[in-house]
Amino acid sequence: MLPELIDLKTFRKALCQAPGPDASALKGAADRNGQLTKPPGALGRLEDLAIWYAGWRADARPQISRPQVIVFAGNHGVTAQGVSAFPPEVTTQMVMNFEHGGAAINQLAMAAGARMDVHALDLDQPTADFTKEPALSEDGLLKALRAGWNAVDPSADLLVVGEMGIGNTTPAAAIACALFGGDAADWTGRGTGVDNVGLANKTRVVAEGVALYADAKDGLEILRCLGGREIAAMAGAIAAARILRIPVILDGFICSAAAACLADVAEGALDHAIAGHQSAEGAHGTLLQKLGKKPLLDLGLRLGEGSGGALAINILKSAVACHSGMTTFAEAGVSDA
Numbered sequence: 272m273l274p275e276l277i278d279l280k281t282f283r284k285a286l287c288q289a290p291g292p293d294a295s296a297l298k299g300a301a302d303r304n305g306q307l308t309k310p311p312g313a314l315g316r317l318e319d320l321a322i323w324y325a326g327w328r329a330d331a332r333p334q335i336s337r338p339q340v341i342v343f344a345g346n347h348g349v350t351a352q353g354v355s356a357f358p359p360e361v362t363t364q365m366v367m368n369f370e371h372g373g374a375a376i377n378q379l380a381m382a383a384g385a386r387m388d389v390h391a392l393d394l395d396q397p398t399a400d401f402t403k404e405p406a407l408s409e410d411g412l413l414k415a416l417r418a419g420w421n422a423v424d425p426s427a428d429l430l431v432v433g434e435m436g437i438g439n440t441t442p443a444a445a446i447a448c449a450l451f452g453g454d455a456a457d458w459t460g461r462g463t464g465v466d467n468v469g470l471a472n473k474t475r476v477v478a479e480g481v482a483l484y485a486d487a488k489d490g491l492e493i494l495r496c497l498g499g500r501e502i503a504a505m506a507g508a509i510a511a512a513r514i515l516r517i518p519v520i521l522d523g524f525i526c527s528a529a530a531a532c533l534a535d536v537a538e539g540a541l542d543h544a545i546a547g548h549q550s551a552e553g554a555h556g557t558l559l560q561k562l563g564k565k566p567l568l569d570l571g572l573r574l575g576e577g578s579g580g581a582l583a584i585n586i587l588k589s590a591v592a593c594h595s596g597m598t599t600f601a602e603a604g605v606s607d608a
């Protein structure tokens with residue numbers, strides 16, 4: 272059961288106390304994996320994925336039949352600093368495109384057999400420019416976390432969270448830099464495609480923001496000062512899924528930055544999450560390494576929207592189908608080693 276998200280204290284506490292995977296399902300799945308009609312280890316990472324999934328679903332022979340993709344959209348005051356190649360009105364325009372079924376994620380979710388939901392968060396009120404003041408108030412952060420928290424279908428058996436927000440690779444870079452240190456330039460990339468002058472300006476903006484909130488006490492405070500509503504909503508949804516034991520597939524750079532805020536609040540907060548892909552945003556690989564996540568795919572995507580996560584649903588579904596649908600050596604009468 273998901274508790275009501277009353278305040279930020281509830282959020283931190285629920286995340287710290289969330290249950291881990293089911294030990295007997297993990298053992299049952301590992302045992303079953305050892306009996307399937309294939310040389311030991313021959314399905315490579317698919318075997319680990321299926322066992323991991325079984326543990327979180329508390330079922331040694333699970334199925335994936337109700338995957339959910341949620342796309343959160345938000346607007347960013349920091350776009351006034353000229354950090355994106357596209358104008359901010361594209362966020363609202365793309366939300367309409369999602370709702371009409373015309374975006375890449377509509378096709379990718381459909382191809383993966385997933386339900387898709389879109390949540391637009393106060394698009395007419397961009398967050399504050401973080402080079403001037405914190406992006407969100409405490410109440411604003413709570414509202415956005417709650418939007419994500421409540422968007423998760425408790426009956427889903429797999430979750431992908433994605434985003435749409437012109438300018439949001441800037442807050443994502445700032446969050447990563449604030450959490451993990453290093454220079455702003457290490458974390459700042461081209462996003463939708465800024466040129467060299469744009470990249471230098473964007474790096475300056477990230478550095479300014481990180482310096483301004485250097486005293487932020489933890490990942491939630493960093494999320495409030497440097498993040499955005501869609502980023503916080505992704506964090507809220509990933510946290511709710513952790514509590515509901517719904518496995519999560521992370522998407523690209525912005526989604527991973529949202530997730531990183533949770534890992535800073537509670538060790539193990541992302542144990543139920545895998546990395547769907549490594550995006551072409553320069554620092555995504557480093558961010559995934561910091562989170563200890565090895566991406567399933569590396570296709571040069573830099574779209575967001577949950578696209579890489581949705582693609583990876585097909586891999587996880589295939590892993591679980593093999594695990595649960597294959598026969599054992601004994602059942603098939605195949606000679607064991």
Ligand SMILES: O=C(O)c1ccc[n+]([C@@H]2O[C@H](COP(=O)([O-])O)[C@@H](O)[C@H]2O)c1
Binds near residue numbers: 357522
């Ligand atoms: O997922 C990623 O790694 C990714 C990398 C680059 C860009 N994006 C998408 O592009 C938008 C942000 O780019 P920008 O240049 O406006 O900061 C936002 O809507 C993201 O979904 C997403």
Ligand SMILES: Cc1cc2nc[nH]c2cc1C
Binds near residue numbers: 574
């Ligand atoms: C057209 C467009 C589509 C997107 N989808 C996610 N981010 C995006 C950014 C742009 C510019």
